[in-house]
Amino acid sequence: MSTALGQQTGEWLAQFTKQPSTTAWVQELRDRGFQRFAEVGFPNTHDEEWRFTNVAPIARTTFAPVAAAAEPMGELPKGARLATLDEARRHLAAHALLEANPFVALNTAFLGDITVIVVERGAVVEQPIQLTYRTEAGSVIVAKHPRTLIVIGADAHCAIVETYTGSGHYFTNAVTEIVAGDAAVVDHYKVQLESLEAWHISTLQATLGRSTSFSTHSISIGGALVRNDVNATLAEGTDATLNGLYLVNGTQHVDNHTIIDHAKPHATSHELYKGILDDKAAAVFNGRIIVRKDAQKTDSKQTNKNLVLSDEATIDTKPELQIHADDVRCTHGATIGQLDDESMFYLQSRGIGKRQARDLLTYAFAQDIVDRIKVASLKDSLERILFEKFHEHGK
Amino acid sequence: MALLEIKDLHATVGDREILKGISLTVNSGEVHAIMGPNGSGKSTLAGVLAGRELYTVTSGQVRYNGKDLLEMAPEDRAREGVFLAFQYPVEIPGVSNMYFLKAALNQIRRHQDLPELDALDFLNMVREKMKLMDMDQALLNRPVNTGFSGGEKKRNEIFQMAVLEPRLAILDETDSGLDIDALKLVAHGVNSLRNAERSMIVVTHYQRLLNYIVPDYVHVLSDGQIVKSGGKELALQLEESGYAGLGIADEEEAVGKT
Secondary structure: OOHHHHHHHHHHHHHHHOOOOOOHHHHHHHHHHHHHHHHHOOOOOOOHHHOOOOOHHHHHOOOEOOOOOOOOEOOOOOOEEEOOHHHHOOOOOOOOOHHHOHHHHHHHHOOOOEEEEEEOOOOEOOOOEEEEEEEEOOOOOEEEOOEEEEEEOOOOEEEEEEEEEEEOOEEEEEEEEEEEOOOOEEEEEEEEEOOOOOEEEEEEEEEEOOOOEEEEEEEEOOOOEEEEEEEEEEOOOOEEEEEEEEEEOOOOEEEEEEEEEEOOOOOEEEEEEEEEEOOOOEEEEEEEEEEOOOOOOOEEEEEEEEEEOOOOOEEEEEEEEEEOOOOOEEEEEEEEEOOOHHHHHHHHOOOOOHHHHHHHHHHHHHHHHHHOOOOHHHHHHHHHHHHHHHHHHHO | OEEEEEEEEEEEEOOEEEEEEEEEEEEOOOEEEEEOOOOOOHHHHHHHHHOOOOOEEEEEEEEEOOEEHHHOOHHHHHHOOEEEEOOOOOOEEEEEHHHHHHHHHHHHHHHOOOOOOOHHHHHHHHHHHHHHOOOOOHHHHOEEOOOOOHHHHHHHHHHHHHHHOOOEEEEEOOOOOOOHHHHHHHHHHHHHOOOOOOEEEEEEOOOOHHHHOOOOEEEEEEOOEEEEEEOOHHHHHHHHHOHHHHOOOOOOOOOOOO
């Protein structure tokens, strides 16, 4: 173990051992999580998966112990219920693997108040399941490791909205596992509205059943340093949509890594990530599509579009296709562009000022992602938030 | 009174001089047709008047309603009553026609110290104007020009003009790409907006449009200069003998042979 790694893990070890005790099988998971984290430590930019995202600020920081773990707020809608830990046993940490990501290992080492939600087979949950994780940081920097497991039975319908928000300087290290049964219909939204000083690292791991229809929308607006991993494993005939919108200015850094694993035939996936960057902000998009040998008739489309409003913003975008089957259709495309001069002139020629024209076009760029949001309350609040953020941009 | 006075206007795109000394006076209520073969500078003149950044004015002046037009930003020109109907209306996905037009109208009204229209007043007014252009109201909720047919786009331009009520309308090849029915409809819309206060500059390659929008004056542009001016009969003469009859080379087939 190198000295740096020893220092890193040493400080986390103190916190790790101070945790309140838990049931034996959870403690076993914690131990495995910490052991893995102690082995690998925080990733650095020599690590291909982390090439463009430097987490050294997190690795260097000593975090204050957290009194209470993150706890989602709000009541659950009819058709969804909180489950006991024992009900979670089969799935917890069985989908988001420790080996895949040191931050998942770290989160698992700190399994505390775990949110486990069950939607029974055939249930139709009409209202969205709202999970809000809020951190109010005081004078010390705290780390939180929210862990969410949502188990959706076959043929069930539900929508889930995860919101991460807070104030001050803190570190959120979230892991969400979603397991959806056959023919379930699931719309998932993750809204990242952390404070602009916060560090936010998250992993969503979705394991999807046969003919399941799943969509996830990752909206990233807050945070100083943000990394979102969204991974979906598809079964036969699964239809998966991964959408994302990231909006960064100042010196914000946002990294979206996605993996769509076509494990079985006849599945379709659509991925659309759009980003708007201003000032000295930086964004990373890495979209991996795996088509396994058996996954014939896979239909996959990936698109990443970026609107860059300043000369100093940077974007690194990379598709990563690993195709092992021969009868498949996979397309991908990435664009990086600026506001269209002709559109600007058209708006101005109708009396709309330059500032407003810029706001309008910027907002319009994000519009098709927002339009795909089916939860009306979320769509409304997002439209307002986006408009305000865009408006600030032009000032 | 002269609404628009162009004096010895020279303009370039990059290193190339396109307008080589244009002088033109347009009084209130007059309709002037600018004709000319491709590449003669017609669209450049329209673009310069509307404030398109692509062009650099190297010399000359343009006074509009007593003010220096060239000093004004495109949006200020629009607020002062200048309107350009685009040859190629721009598609703007994500911005609804309604939102766009309401924002534009209210900017112009604010500039004129008029109260802004609320959603209901706006809608009532807009419905009237849509009837004039025989436009489907569903187009209001569609994104600006997105997925519109060529004819719908051109009608949308004149519809915008009807809503924004400019003092000076510049129609840049509004007839291009229109079939005869669509052309009549657009011309009808334009004619209904003619009045003693409003002036128009109708830029066209072909004489046909001028059968329906009868101009007070016709100017023939060639190689960046006005080579001939006259009344509406000049357009008819062009139809007879083509640009060649005036000794002007036209890249495409001459007018009149169509």
